Amino acid sequence: MDEQSLKKLRDWFKKNAAKLPWRPADLDAPRDPYAVWISETMLQQTQVSTVREYFIRWMKRFPDVETLAKANEEEVFKYWQGLGYYSRARNILKTAKTVSQFPNSRKELEALPGIGAYTAGAILSLAYHQREAILDGNLVRIFSRLYALDFLPTESRDAAEIYWNYAREVADSPKAYMHNESLMELGRIVCKVKNPDCANCPLRNACRAALENRTAEFPPVKKQAPKDWHGTVLIVESADHKILAVHGGQKFFKNQFTLPHFESPRNATAGLPAQAERYVDADKVLSVENIGKFRHNITVHKMECDVLYIRLNGKATAPASSEIKWIRREQAQDFFANNFSLKALERLLHRTDKP
Ligand code: SF4
Known part of the structure; x- marks a missing residue:
């Protein structure tokens, strides 16, 4: 100086x-x-x-x-x-x-x-x-x-x-x-x-x-080290081919509709996870299937997610709150505005062994 x-x-x-x-x-x-x-x-x-x-x-x-x-x-x-x-x-x-x-x-x-x-x-x-x-x-x-x-x-x-x-x-x-x-x-x-x-x-x-x-x-924002994050994304589909979307109460995308997701350990045991019972009645679940994984980065999170496909044996019922929506399967890709949900949906839509 x-x-x-x-x-x-x-x-x-x-x-x-x-x-x-x-x-x-x-x-x-x-x-x-x-x-x-x-x-x-x-x-x-x-x-x-x-x-x-x-x-x-x-x-x-x-x-x-x-x-x-x-x-x-x-x-x-x-x-x-x-x-x-x-x-x-x-x-x-x-x-x-x-x-x-x-x-x-x-x-x-x-x-x-x-x-x-x-x-x-x-x-x-x-x-x-x-x-x-x-x-x-x-x-x-x-x-x-x-x-x-x-x-x-x-x-x-x-x-x-x-x-x-x-x-x-x-x-x-x-x-x-x-x-x-x-x-x-x-x-x-x-x-x-x-x-x-x-x-x-x-x-x-x-x-x-x-x-x-x-x-x-200036000064530049301190670069944070990437954090590994493993989670599960739920694709819940009703018997009339509607997919559940949620708004709020999620780890990511708090201000937009997304697929339900939560942090979970790698190699989580099969079956209906307890977190899913917030959205579905266990008695109405027809099948639960892990249909693959995808990777995604959000802010500092290096994510790896399992996609769990949950089929219900009944039709979609009127949502109890404005934080839940049922989206027709064929409209789902246009509906979700985040790549995170779209990547999970791809696992379902491009499956060769479709149910
Ligand atoms: S950035 Fe800080 S040092 Fe530079 S002119 Fe402004 S107050 Fe002064």
């Missing part, structure tokens, strides 16, 4: 910095490393508004690392209760018992329980005014948008290095402490996840995503 942008960022921060119990009025004053450590640990995954009171209470009871080191786990948990992630409180206590003074090097800090690259960077820059970088969710979002990075740092070592290099560039200044904190604040109140307020952002003239009107594209 060029010096002009960094200056705009600092000026914006000086004007807009929220009053927070862990932030002294003099934004250039070095902080107490203990207070930075406690506040940054509390802030991981928890909103600033929630942390405020917890931090004040904590600092009254445990104002420094020596006091904390003498406390027992039970009491520490009591002061942490409501912030969740008790492992953090446990690590804080463990660290307090091992250090009498806070180390001032990244290597030593990161060796302590519960202190990772982010917290170490925050302590070193905010408390010791060292040129140390930080990278949290706010900074990732800002860098992704500023430089139109269409990947996340979690995707690979190289990807993480690219983000960290941008973070180091910002921190390579005697004002690293202010650059780091300004970016965290900017991410929290301006460059928000949804609807970033670009019109009021000090970086708008340097931001590729904003200049190209593509802020919604």
